[in-house]
Amino acid sequence: MKDFLSIKKIVLKKAYCLLGFFFILGSACFAQNKAKADSLEAKYSSGNFGEEERLQLLNALAAEQPNPDKAIQYSETLLKLAKSMDSTKFIIGALMQKGNALRLKGDLSQSLENYFEGIKIADSTGRKSDLGRLYVSIASAYSMMGNHANTIAYYKNAIDIFKELKDTLMYANAIENLGDHYNLYLAQPDSALILFKESGAIFKKLNNKTGLAYNLGNMGLAYAQLGETDTAEINISQATKLLEEVGDFYPIAVYLTYMSEIYADKKDWDAAFDYAQRSLRLAKQYGLKEQISDAFLKLSELYERTGYTGAALSYYKNYIAFRDSVKNIASLQEMANLQTKSEVSQKQAEVDLLNQQKRTQKIVVIAIAVALFLIFLLAVALYRRNRFMRRTKKIIEREKERSDSLLHNILPEETAAELKAYGKVAAKKFESVTVMFTDFKNFTQYAENLSPEQLVESVGFYFSKFDEIMEKHDLEKIKTVGDAYMCAGGLPFPSKDHALKMVKAAFEILEFVEDAKTSGGSEHHSFEIRIGINTGPVVAGVVGSKKFSYDIWGDTVNVASRMESLSEPGNINISKSTYELIKEVYDCEYRGEIAAKNRGKVKMYFVLGSKKMAECTASSLKETNT
Numbered sequence: 001m002k003d004f005l006s007i008k009k010i011v012l013k014k015a016y017c018l019l020g021f022f023f024i025l026g027s028a029c030f031a032q033n034k035a036k037a038d039s040l041e042a043k044y045s046s047g048n049f050g051e052e053e054r055l056q057l058l059n060a061l062a063a064e065q066p067n068p069d070k071a072i073q074y075s076e077t078l079l080k081l082a083k084s085m086d087s088t089k090f091i092i093g094a095l096m097q098k099g100n101a102l103r104l105k106g107d108l109s110q111s112l113e114n115y116f117e118g119i120k121i122a123d124s125t126g127r128k129s130d131l132g133r134l135y136v137s138i139a140s141a142y143s144m145m146g147n148h149a150n151t152i153a154y155y156k157n158a159i160d161i162f163k164e165l166k167d168t169l170m171y172a173n174a175i176e177n178l179g180d181h182y183n184l185y186l187a188q189p190d191s192a193l194i195l196f197k198e199s200g201a202i203f204k205k206l207n208n209k210t211g212l213a214y215n216l217g218n219m220g221l222a223y224a225q226l227g228e229t230d231t232a233e234i235n236i237s238q239a240t241k242l243l244e245e246v247g248d249f250y251p252i253a254v255y256l257t258y259m260s261e262i263y264a265d266k267k268d269w270d271a272a273f274d275y276a277q278r279s280l281r282l283a284k285q286y287g288l289k290e291q292i293s294d295a296f297l298k299l300s301e302l303y304e305r306t307g308y309t310g311a312a313l314s315y316y317k318n319y320i321a322f323r324d325s326v327k328n329i330a331s332l333q334e335m336a337n338l339q340t341k342s343e344v345s346q347k348q349a350e351v352d353l354l355n356q357q358k359r360t361q362k363i364v365v366i367a368i369a370v371a372l373f374l375i376f377l378l379a380v381a382l383y384r385r386n387r388f389m390r391r392t393k394k395i396i397e398r399e400k401e402r403s404d405s406l407l408h409n410i411l412p413e414e415t416a417a418e419l420k421a422y423g424k425v426a427a428k429k430f431e432s433v434t435v436m437f438t439d440f441k442n443f444t445q446y447a448e449n450l451s452p453e454q455l456v457e458s459v460g461f462y463f464s465k466f467d468e469i470m471e472k473h474d475l476e477k478i479k480t481v482g483d484a485y486m487c488a489g490g491l492p493f494p495s496k497d498h499a500l501k502m503v504k505a506a507f508e509i510l511e512f513v514e515d516a517k518t519s520g521g522s523e524h525h526s527f528e529i530r531i532g533i534n535t536g537p538v539v540a541g542v543v544g545s546k547k548f549s550y551d552i553w554g555d556t557v558n559v560a561s562r563m564e565s566l567s568e569p570g571n572i573n574i575s576k577s578t579y580e581l582i583k584e585v586y587d588c589e590y591r592g593e594i595a596a597k598n599r600g601k602v603k604m605y606f607v608l609g610s611k612k613m614a615e616c617t618a619s620s621l622k623e624t625n626t
Contacts (some may be wrong), residue, residue, distance in 0.1 A: 041065060055082060055090045062097035071101035092118045092130045099137055101474035108141050115141070129170075132161035136174050143181050151181055172202035172211065180218055196222065213242035218254055224262070233262050252284045257298050269306055275304060293319055360500040427541035433490040434502040434535045434578060435557055437564035438466070438474075438509065440527035444485040450525060458525040459483060462513070469508050473501045478552060483527075491540055499535050499581035503607055504533050506572045514570070532563025534575040560594040561581055566604065576603040587611055 040061050043049075049057065058078035065071040101113035115138045122130040139154035143361035155178040167587075179195030180186045196219045203211035220235030236255045243252045256279035263272040280295035282288075360371040394466035440462075446457050463480055470477045470487050474495075478486040487505075489498030497613035508533065517526040533551040536556030543549050559575055567573035579588055587608040593601035 037360055051299050055087060057089055059093045065358060068101040068104040072098055075101060088121060088125050092122050096134060097136060105143050108145055111141050112138065125603045128161055129165060130390060132158045137176060143185060147184060166190060168202055170207060172199040176215060183222045189225040190438060192222045193219065209242050211247050213239045213296050229265060238357050249282055250288055253288055257294055260298055264302060272302055286329045334613050365500035400578045424456035429537065430491045430494060431537050432535065433488050433538045434499045434533060435486060435488045436502050436529050436533045437486055437561050438527055438529055439484045441569045446525060449625060464510060469505050475501060475505055499578050500585055502533055503582050505531065505585060510570060530564055530567040530569055530570035531569050531572045532560055533578050534563050535578040535581060562599055566594055566596060572607040574605050574607055579605045585611060
């Protein structure tokens with residue numbers, strides 16, 4: 001079989017351990033339907049139901065909710081209510097749904113605790129159907145942990161129960177999951193196909209489209225592992241069509257990437273690129289980050305295989321953007337360590353060679369000739385190895401530069417250097433920092449009338465220019481939240497003129513937004529902007545252990561946010577502390593004391609413009625009158 005199939009198997013194993021999750025609780029859980037979850041939430045929020053119906057609603061919400069944190073909240077609420085009403089059925093249901101959500105989050109130990117607690121209740125009350133479902137859930141958790149013996153044992157226990165109860169659908173689900181484990185974790189596609197054919201016949205008889213879709217997809221994967229790519233292609237194509245009908249898009253993105261592999265192996269590049277692009281579009285449309293990353297990597301590989309190195313590099317950079325920068329740096333360091341060890345081994349080989357040469361000098365002419373021949377071969381090998389090491393070193397250096405650039409885009413340079421040196425960043429207090437917030441007026445209304453592409457392009461158009469202005473004035477962008485843009489001056493390096501720089505930058509932002517609004521040829525949506533500025537002490541530091549973020553905290557930040565929310569479009573609203581630092585350079589209009597949320601009345605000022613500009617204007621008017 002082609003090497004790419006074995007490589008892709010690793011990716012698909014990770015993806016399909018999630019796909020197997022949907023077979024746990026029958027047809028209702030084959031695909032978590034967000035539209036259905038939203039409908040259930042709306043009904044639950046109305047409060048127009050009795051206590052018994054409330055139990056049913058909470059159970060359905062916990063099962064259908066795609067957000068595992070929300071699912072945990074609903075299951076905990078359900079558990080509390082079910083215990084107060086002494087409802088064994090929903091107590092077990094709550095424990096099962098909470099376990100499923102915890103498993104989806106990757107907290108497998110907590111997930112198993114909930115399942116085993118449910119097992120005790122189901123076993124003591126003789127609820128065999130619930131017992132079988134819990135066995136399937138436990139088997140799936142052990143599968144994710146790589147505990148193959150327990151996985152198979154619990155699936156077989158569940159199969160025996162559903163066979164005894166004549167629960168055809170759950171019986172099919174259980175053997176489908178067991179087949180999935182044989183195929184993806186134990187690399188036994190022949191055994192898996194026996195189980196898939198049995199479950200597929202049941203899904204077809206029950207006219208269960210979702211179950212049949214996953215069954216066809218899993219059979220396609222098994223046939224692919226056996227090298228029967230034509231049969232695999234037919235099965236995966238059929239699975240994709242059925243999944244589109246039921247609106248389950250995550251596995252479609254995985255299957256499309258796999259179809260791209262199949263066509264690439266056939267050298268049908270048009271079809272291979274088409275499937276990879278479809279996977280990328282679908283993953284972007286539904287925010288499937290893992291599949292976006294896989295699609296970028298697949299496109300990079302396709303372009304590289306077809307000789308378009310520029311495009312391959314571009315897509316590889318997009319793939320790199322989804323990798324954790326710290327892990328990338330650690331990986332590069334490990335490669336550098338391996339290189340050092342290799343060089344030490346090489347030196348030792350050279351020393352051994354010299355000793356061997358001294359011994360061979362005492363041997364007859366034939367032995368000398370043989371030794372010289374061996375030296376020649378070794379020299380060629382050393383030359384090739386050294387050339388390889390030089391190329392590897394260049395690759396490592398390029399990757400390090402790329403990683404450093406990525407890290408500096410996230411954190412200030414000083415902070416990034418501290419993080420690389422010590423693995424963490426100490427929080428710092430700055431006594432005087434100027435903080436600015438901006439946001440666009442009626443942004444939510446505009447967003448509803450724009451396509452996602454237009455909205456992202458428009459916001460990116462403005463924020464990219466804001467970033468340029470921040471860099472021009474040595475100010476630090478902190479973060480963006482929706483249409484809000486937050487920046488600060490006077491950190492990470494303290495300065496005396498940070499308030500003046502911030503106000504000057506604010507005027508440049510206003511000018512840019514106004515120009516964009518008045519230029520008729522602009523392809524981006526026009527907005528009106530509000531700006532608020534405040535000066536005072538803050539605490540700055542880095543949060544997160546994998547995806548780092550540089551942020552600031554303190555009352556100064558809260559007041560700056562109030563300045564922005566109480567500003568007016570096209571104006572710069574500043575606090576009293578900022579006014580005291582800029583009043584000698586800028587003309588300001590006192591607005592009086594205005595009530596701010598959680599702050600009481602606060603003195604505020606509109607910045608009208610530079611005093612030098614006002615003096616020049618007055619002088620020009622005087623000369624004209626003369």
